[in-house]
Amino acid sequence: MHSNKIIEAIKERRSIFKFKDEEVSKDSVDTILEAGRWAPSYANLQPWKFVVIRDKEIQDQLCKIAEKITIFREGLEEAPVVIAVASNQDKDPSHFVEAGAVATQNMALAAHSLGLSSYWIGLFDIDKEKKSAEKEAKEVLDLPEDYRLISLLPVGKADHERTSERDELEEMVIRK
Numbered sequence: 655m656h657s658n659k660i661i662e663a664i665k666e667r668r669s670i671f672k673f674k675d676e677e678v679s680k681d682s683v684d685t686i687l688e689a690g691r692w693a694p695s696y697a698n699l700q701p702w703k704f705v706v707i708r709d710k711e712i713q714d715q716l717c718k719i720a721e722k723i724t725i726f727r728e729g730l731e732e733a734p735v736v737i738a739v740a741s742n743q744d745k746d747p748s749h750f751v752e753a754g755a756v757a758t759q760n761m762a763l764a765a766h767s768l769g770l771s772s773y774w775i776g777l778f779d780i781d782k783e784k785k786s787a788e789k790e791a792k793e794v795l796d797l798p799e800d801y802r803l804i805s806l807l808p809v810g811k812a813d814h815e816r817t818s819e820r821d822e823l824e825e826m827v828i829r830k
Contacts, residue, residue, distance in 0.1 A: 704739060
């Protein structure tokens with residue numbers, strides 16, 4: 655099997671939930687956002703918006719909201735920066751979720767390439783329930799109605815290391 659820098663970065667990246675109390679530079683954030691900007695999207699519609707959050711009050715509000723849907727939220731309060739990924743469902747009604755997901759993945763890999771860590775909090779509510787975490791977080795972030803909140807990506811210097819195993823490739827591949 656071939657190996658290269660991209661494959662190694664994908665294999666090495668891990669979800670980190672605890673961050674050091676160290677600032678993430680604007681240049682690093684802009685590099686991460688640039689990776690999101692270059693994510694693929696259906697017909698190159700680029701339906702996303704990225705919200706960069708450094709305000710601790712907003713992060714605390716988002717943490718309380720995320721508490722409803724995940725146990726993995728501690729880092730949301732302590733991360734030096736959180737990037738919210740939203741997609742315009744009117745601009746790309748068939749693929750806005752995938753566009754937001756792949757932009758999030760690009761940004762997580764870019765953060766890793768800069769020696770930073772992140773983890774993904776999925777907020778998208780497929781049923782659009784009135785009291786959903788997505789709806790509440792959209793209100794906190796003041797996102798327009800036509801945007802759906804796909805994810806939150808806390809980013810910072812890791813305060814711990816993680817390892818994980820993967821199932822064997824042959825267990826998940828069907829070859830015809």
